[in-house]
Amino acid sequence: MxxxxxxxxxxxxxxxxxxxxxxxxxxxxxxxxxxxxxxxxxxxxxDKDGLLDAVATYGFESYLAGKHALGETEDPIDDLRRGWDLHVEFGLSQPAFYLLMYGEPRVREARKEADAILRRIVGRIAEAGRLRVPVERAAQLVHATGMGVILSLIASPAERRDLGLITAAREHVIATITTDTAAADDSDVPSRAIALKAALEKDPGDALTPAERALLAEWLDRVAR
Structure with a gap:
């Protein structure tokens, strides 16, 4: 070609x-x-910024190809683990690309697709009734923790890196945002509220008007918190 x-x-x-x-x-x-x-x-x-945008997009194309290749399983929490591992592996194997893609305050268009993939996985966890916190906050926690681990390891000499942080941080954030089992009793009201909101976002139907759905979403967020 x-x-x-x-x-x-x-x-x-x-x-x-x-x-x-x-x-x-x-x-x-x-x-x-x-x-x-x-x-x-x-x-x-x-200008140079335009070139950097194009290079960052080029890096995201490679990263997203790996993300899409992971596919989905019946266990969204396991999918979150696999996505985390791929994200960390990319960051450590291509640190210069990672810093260009994620180390700047501006959010390029190519990054929005990667963020959307993470949100979809977290949304599936919510639909399963296993999310402790609202979807957006959970996705932000996962991303911020993963990025923090990568940037910390990149900043350390290779011989001094504690790679055990990768798994430890992953399991800590998963334990923070998920429950062990799907909400099964009336006492787990926040998880039920999160699951209901996720289900309505996936298939809003026509029983409620847009204004009613927005109000219900606000109420469910309040219950979830």
């Missing part, structure tokens, strides 16, 4: 990123590696 000039520039930038980190991504170095003139880069990407 013949690569476009844009593709050549993105791949050249990706290789420089892997070899030398973000500091290696000067527009001059990328243009030289791709065999094009600097004005071509600016015409295609606007």
């Amino acid at each position: 013949t690569l476009t000039t844009r593709d050549r520039l993105v791949r050249a930038a990706a290789e420089l990123l892997l070899e030398g980190g973000r500091d290696a991504l000067s527009t001059r170095a990328v243009s030289a590696a791709a065999g094009v003139q600097a004005p071509t880069l600016y015409r295609l990407f606007g």
Whole structure:
């Protein structure tokens, strides 16, 4: 397959990123590696930030391909574990890409798909009646904990990394956001509220108006908290 000039520039930038980190991504170095003139880069990407966005998207394409390949099982909590492990493995094996993809305050479009995958898994846990906290908070806890572990390990010399933190943090956050079994008695009202909200979001039906659904969602969130 013949690569476009844009593709050549993105791949050249990706290789420089892997070899030398973000500091290696000067527009001059990328243009030289791709065999094009600097004005071509600016015409295609606007500026360096535009190029970085394209490189981050390129990294997300690889990451998301692995996410989709995991598929789904009947156990959403096990799916959460597998997704966590893949996320950590990607971050540790390609730290320069990970820092570009997740280490900045701006949220690129490509990242939104990855966030949506995590939310879907957590939503399935909620539907099963096994979530202790609202879906959005649970997804944020999982992501923040996973990212914290990765950034902490990346910042440590390889020989001093405690890889046991990966599993310990994973199981701690899972224990924090899930119950051992599906809500089976009337005392577990928060999990029931979370499960009901997840079910209504998946299939809202037409029994309630949009305004009524919004009000019910607010009430269920309040009960869940």
